[in-house]
Amino acid sequence: GAGVSQTPSNKVTEKGKYVELRCDPISGHTALYWYRQSLGQGPEFLIYFQGTGAADDSGLPNDRFFAVRPEGSVSTLKIQRTERGDSAVYLCASSFKAGAGTDTQYFGPGTRLTVL
């Protein structure tokens, strides 16, 4: 079946602008995760949804970052007043259910965000 999809694949924006990154999880997966991957590093957790609600947003770096998942499927990561330090690959993952972090997470291809 179809895997996790993310759009756009690349996004170039100017400092101070607002961006939205979209994630479409695997059908039937109730848990959705956002990670950020800087060059040469492993992915870092941002936020996790179980259904429509954000169950854990402890990884969001500041209040410029926000994510929604209104219908429990597609999620959008929103970044306000972008800064050059926000440049990274933003990865989305989904899992069938959230079971204390032991359920397999399947990753999308990521969105490469570049802030000029």
Added chain:
Amino acid sequence: GENVEQHPSTLSVQEGDSAVIKCTYSDSASNYFPWYKQELGKGPQLIIDIRSNVGEKKDQRIAVTLNKTAKHFSLHITETQPEDSAVYFCAVNGSGNQFYFGTGTSLTVIP
């Protein structure tokens, strides 16, 4: 939070040789340990995982071993092939539902 260390950061092997990548973690409550392969421009792809109730798991040329007492686990790739060249990440589950990732190992298999 969890502290995951991964070694080596780069690894070159001749085709047909074995490759071993090691990770250590700090939280003794962690009980799920996946390994991901990431090719350039792609997202991480799960290649094997192990849960804390077993010490070893094997899938064809890939195996993972876990020592919960010492808090370390290793990825073993035998009979390496050029298509195994990629960046490999270990991960550990945290107390919530997030994964903590290692810093990655860039594996190059030389034909």
